[in-house]
Amino acid sequence: MSQFFQDVYEVVRLVPKGRVTSYGAIANYLGTRMSARMVGWAMNASHADPTVPAHRVVNSKGLLTGKMHFSTPDRMQELLESEGIIIENDQVKDFNNLLWDPARELEL
DNA sequence: GACATGACGGCAG
């Protein structure tokens, strides 16, 4: 496993329950900045690591773009709603307020 | 080795 994966997983695991983060936020925090694709790629491999709350990772608009990669397409929404997050039309409601940006939250 | 693709993001039109 590359250090990149471990880093991504670690950051995702730090996301508090009931909060979400975005690929771009993680990419920015890791330094890959604009290469959010790599974060998505890393998440694709997160299947091997169940300790990674991948459902808390959405795209910059709060859309559950990766829900299709879970056991069932509705699994992601289920998990999020069970944490108190409201999903509306495959999108995190009040996303801007729930967003947990490591580059911002961890810097305080 | 070239070309297409992807859990993305930002900017231009």
Place this chain on the structure above:
DNA sequence: CCTGCCGCCATGT
């Protein structure tokens, strides 16, 4: 508000 294009880096054909 919606579309299209480019950048990014690894993977599959």
